Amino acid sequence: MGHKFSLVLSREITDEESAILREAGCACATFGPDSLPTDASVPVTKMDFDDTESPSLAEAIESALEAVKKVPDLSVPGLTVPAVPAADSAEAPDGGSAAQEHGEPGVLVGEVVEEEQAPGKGAAKATAAKAGAAAESD
16 A cells, blocks of 8 residues: 555646656656635646655655645645554554554654643633632642
8 A cells, every 4th residue: 555645736737747747756646637725716736646655655745745846836735645544553562553663653642731821811810710729729
C-alpha cells in the first residue's frame, strides 16, 4: 500500500505544466479538474497521489510540494490526507504502535494545561474563585 493524499492546486494547469510536475517527482499523481474549496466558481486542478516509492507519507508530501514549486505562479491551497486505517495504528506487542515499529512517530499522549488568564475581568474572577475554593477546603 502506498502513501495516499491529494493536493489542490491554485489554478488549472496546462499539459506542459503537468509534464513538468511529472518529471519533478509527481509521476504517480493522477490529475483531474476540481474547484477551489473556498470558492466553487474557481476552476483548479487536483492531484491524487498513491506514492509507493517514498519511505514515509511526510516525505511523499514534501516531494510533491517541492515539485509544485517548479511551475511558476502555482501554489497549493489544499492538502487532504485520508485517515490511517486502524490496523496501521494498532498497538505493538511491546506497548509501542505499529507505526513506531516501522520508524514512524506514533501518537503522543499529553495533558491539558489550564491557561493563565491575562489581567482583566476574567483573571480577577478566576483568582477570586480559586481563593474561595481554597478557603472552603481549609
